[in-house]
Amino acid sequence: METIDVSENIASQIRAHGAETYPHECCGALLGLDAENSREVRALHKLVNRRDDSPRNRFSVTSDDVRDADRAAQKSGLEVIGWYHSHPDHPALPSEFDREHAWPWYSYIIVSVMDGKPGTMASWRLTDDRLRFTPEKISPEVSAEPESREASSNFNATSSGGLK
């Protein structure tokens, strides 16, 4: 399993962002360093959820926002290594909608926010064939284990053992 290093300070910032925007989804960029055998989040770049039609269960970031995040990362000698968002009143499991809108390589951190309180946080990576997300270990552990793979109603376990 791949690993992403997330300090408690960064994890706290993600949780706080999720609580701040509840019951809407929060989102932002993970700025950090990626090497062959390690990946570390060094800073966050908070973004505004552009989905004003259904912000409780969707988030969207424009390509201009993405370019801003890229520039912010470069200024700090970092790169955008992934994205985070919250799932208000829902587990930290990627949805089919998440899968359709993802690329491999990026880390996708999801924080579950139940009744306004941030809880489980998990990180995911899309497989190269786009068929499923695989979990990425968050180090040190920050309640990183998903509650249950079956917990997401719009998520189907596949016979290959992954999530589709």
Added chain:
Amino acid sequence: MPVNVMIPTPLRPFVGKKSAIELKAATVGEALRVLTTEFADLRKHLYTDEGKIRSFVNVYVNDEDIRYLEKENTPLKDGDTVSIVPSIAGGR
């Protein structure tokens, strides 16, 4: 006409880890077709199974979003830079 297609980091593993690919194309659509013909594993990350550019994949020509130009028919000239930029979306 040689143009440069800038490859975002997540897609570099599918183009031999290169950050830019030089190719000849008269339009943006042709440039992406040439690119995904040469690097077939890239195709599914840019196009849907129906052959349309994925909704979250955005293309710029020299800093101009092709949605405000002629989309995939946007003409290219020598030395143009084509950038592929995702927009990020998700939710439960």
